[in-house]
Amino acid sequence: AAALAAALAACAKPAAALIQPKFKRTEISKPMLLILTQHFESDPLPSFEKRQALAQQLDMTPRSVCVWFQNQRQRLLKLQRQAEGAEASQRRSQERQARLVEHKRRAKGGEGGGAGEAGAT
Numbered sequence: 001a002a003a004l005a006a007a008l009a010a011c012a013k014p015a016a017a018l019i020q021p022k023f024k025r026t027e028i029s030k031p032m033l034l035i036l037t038q039h040f041e042s043d044p045l046p047s048f049e050k051r052q053a054l055a056q057q058l059d060m061t062p063r064s065v066c067v068w069f070q071n072q073r074q075r076l077l078k079l080q081r082q083a084e085g086a087e088a089s090q091r092r093s094q095e096r097q098a099r100l101v102e103h104k105r106r107a108k109g110g111e112g113g114g115a116g117e118a119g120a121t
Helices: 002-011 030-042 048-058 062-120
Strands: none
Touching (some): 030 048, 030 062, 048 062
């Protein structure tokens, strides 16, 4: 009975305490981020050697530097796509507005022109 109580007590621990994460996220300080950003602005796709040197300089793993650059490139693409989408949306809105103005102009001109022709005859 005591062994059973001990086993149950061991199982009563929160699940989060038992589960270890597969990896620890790399924390990037502001000075490190500044250096990475400067390198990204000059070369968004650095060579293997440049990434190795950067990793050593920043005391990071080469893999974490590689992943950081991959993530930055994806963020940049996402921003570009969003900007293109906003421009296309604005362009469609302007085209729609122009069609509406043209439609109103024709409708107004059609009524006035038709009545003028009937009155002249």
